[in-house]
Amino acid sequence: MFAEWRLKRGVPAYLQLKDYLKEMILEGVLAPGVKLPSTRELSRLAGVSRNTVILAYQFLEDDGLIETVRGRGTFVTRITTGRGAGVTLHWPELLTDHAVLATELDIEKTEPRWQKGMISFKSIAPDPELFEAEEFKKAFLRRFALEGKKLLNYGYAQGYRDLLNYLRNYLKGKGVPMAGKDLLITNGFTEAFDITLTALTRPGVRIICENPTHNTAIKIMRLHGLEITGVRMEEDGIDLEELEKALAGGDAAAVFLIPSYHNPTGVVMSPEKRVALLKLLAAYRLPVIEDGFNEELRYSGSHVAPLAALAGRGNNIIYTGSFSKILFPGLRIGWVLADQELISYLESIKRSRNIHTSFLDQALLYEYLQSGRFERYLKNARRVYRERHKTAVELAKRYIPAKRIWGQGGLHVFIELPEELNARQVLAESLKRNVIFMPGDIFYTDGGGHNTFRLGISRVNRDQMEEGFKIIGEVINGLKAK
Numbered sequence: 001m002f003a004e005w006r007l008k009r010g011v012p013a014y015l016q017l018k019d020y021l022k023e024m025i026l027e028g029v030l031a032p033g034v035k036l037p038s039t040r041e042l043s044r045l046a047g048v049s050r051n052t053v054i055l056a057y058q059f060l061e062d063d064g065l066i067e068t069v070r071g072r073g074t075f076v077t078r079i080t081t082g083r084g085a086g087v088t089l090h091w092p093e094l095l096t097d098h099a100v101l102a103t104e105l106d107i108e109k110t111e112p113r114w115q116k117g118m119i120s121f122k123s124i125a126p127d128p129e130l131f132e133a134e135e136f137k138k139a140f141l142r143r144f145a146l147e148g149k150k151l152l153n154y155g156y157a158q159g160y161r162d163l164l165n166y167l168r169n170y171l172k173g174k175g176v177p178m179a180g181k182d183l184l185i186t187n188g189f190t191e192a193f194d195i196t197l198t199a200l201t202r203p204g205v206r207i208i209c210e211n212p213t214h215n216t217a218i219k220i221m222r223l224h225g226l227e228i229t230g231v232r233m234e235e236d237g238i239d240l241e242e243l244e245k246a247l248a249g250g251d252a253a254a255v256f257l258i259p260s261y262h263n264p265t266g267v268v269m270s271p272e273k274r275v276a277l278l279k280l281l282a283a284y285r286l287p288v289i290e291d292g293f294n295e296e297l298r299y300s301g302s303h304v305a306p307l308a309a310l311a312g313r314g315n316n317i318i319y320t321g322s323f324s325k326i327l328f329p330g331l332r333i334g335w336v337l338a339d340q341e342l343i344s345y346l347e348s349i350k351r352s353r354n355i356h357t358s359f360l361d362q363a364l365l366y367e368y369l370q371s372g373r374f375e376r377y378l379k380n381a382r383r384v385y386r387e388r389h390k391t392a393v394e395l396a397k398r399y400i401p402a403k404r405i406w407g408q409g410g411l412h413v414f415i416e417l418p419e420e421l422n423a424r425q426v427l428a429e430s431l432k433r434n435v436i437f438m439p440g441d442i443f444y445t446d447g448g449g450h451n452t453f454r455l456g457i458s459r460v461n462r463d464q465m466e467e468g469f470k471i472i473g474e475v476i477n478g479l480k481a482k
């Protein structure tokens with residue numbers, strides 16, 4: 001019976017023994033009614049102490065899997081698992097359109113995957129090497145010592161109070177008027193956007209956004225059944241003439257914009273355009289969802305105010321944010337700042353879905369942010385990413401025969417090739433040479449972008465960029481020559 005039994009390090013022996021016996025009972029190897037060895041005998045067979053066996057038997061008895069009959073011994077009980085007829089459902093017949101579409105749009109499943117040994121320009125996740133793990137650990141211990149038990153209980157849907165206060169100040173510091181506004185903590189931008197669309201849109205209505213735009217945003221808009229009108233990007237932001245035409249249609253329910261370090265183009269909308277944009281939008285009285293996700297990067301020293309700051313005292317801007325691209329995306333913490341009345345609805349939607357974002361995570365993030373380390377971290381992260389972006393543009397110019405290299409910054413560079421080239425072909429050939437990146441078409445709302453791709457640069461060094469870009473350049477030149 002203990003032929004395959006091996007004790008692993010790091011897990012208490014009684015738990016291992018309990019799990020081992022449990023599996024044998026559930027699989028029927030130890031059938032109901034079978035007498036188990038005495039604790040003394042099993043301790044010898046398994047090579048563990050008698051106490052270990054006694055504890056394991058106690059837990060199995062608590063689970064109702066064995067019973068001890070005084071004077072007779074320990075027996076497997078008459079459990080019924082695995083004894084039914086067994087029902088096999090055919091999931092494709094049962095799944096909703098939502099489930100099917102979510103799977104179709106799941107680029108983690110549909111796009112080529114990174115494999116060991118590849119140079120990857122696929123991701124735009126922050127560089128974990130920059131994370132101050134020790135500082136975060138200290139923050140964890142400090143906050144846990146202060147409030148541990150409280151943090152493990154239920155909290156409030158709106159968010160952890162101290163973090164809410166910190167963010168209020170933080171956003172005020174960006175010049176955003178706070179009168180009449182409130183905040184909701186969400187699981188990243190992704191949930192903030194999803195909840196906002198749930199509150200403000202119905203299937204079939206129109207939403208206007210930049211084209212290209214953040215792929216996850218496209219996925220969420222499509223899952224809400226929205227008609228997406230994507231508006232062309234220019235080097236200083238969305239094309240206002242085209243936007244005006246889209247707005248003039250009169251049937252849009254909302255506008256979604258990423259004004260700073262736009263994904264995927266890396267464009268920062270110019271201050272003049274921001275002002276003109278707000279003027280135009282004001283005439284249409286629509287909710288404007290602003291994604292400020294990468295503002296913290298501010299590569300150039302100059303301050304570009306978010307639309308939420310420029311818009312003044314109205315209530316049409318719904319300002320979402322997240323530290324996901326600079327700080328700990330794994331914590332999944334983002335927020336929405338909007339009119340109090342709207343936030344109250346968003347809060348209830350949030351509560352109905354997942355009660356609240358993890359209080360432990362929010363409290364730890366707060367502790368780290370308020371410790372003063374964040375500013376220093378940000379300073380360093382900005383410098384590193386600025387350098388990396390500069391290097392990437394330099395190397396892209398040298399090696400990649402692009403029609404245009406987009407963007408003023410961000411954790412990526414967006415490449416537009418001449419029309420006759422297909423970026424998916426470039427990707428297929430590059431993959432053969434162990435280089436991977438994101439094809440641009442996944443960011444387009446209208447099936448466009450066949451000649452574009454995005455190079456994520458947050459987690460590669462200069463040598464990898466040089467080697468990778470050279471290969472991509474050679475592939476492109478090879479395809480051009482055909």
Ligand SMILES: Cc1ncc(COP(=O)(O)O)c(C=O)c1O
Pocket residue numbers: 124187188189190191214258262263291293321322323324325329333334
């Ligand atoms: C445009 C944009 N907004 C927000 C995010 C961050 O989303 P989240 O906060 O859900 O991680 C990303 C991440 O790639 C993004 O590209």
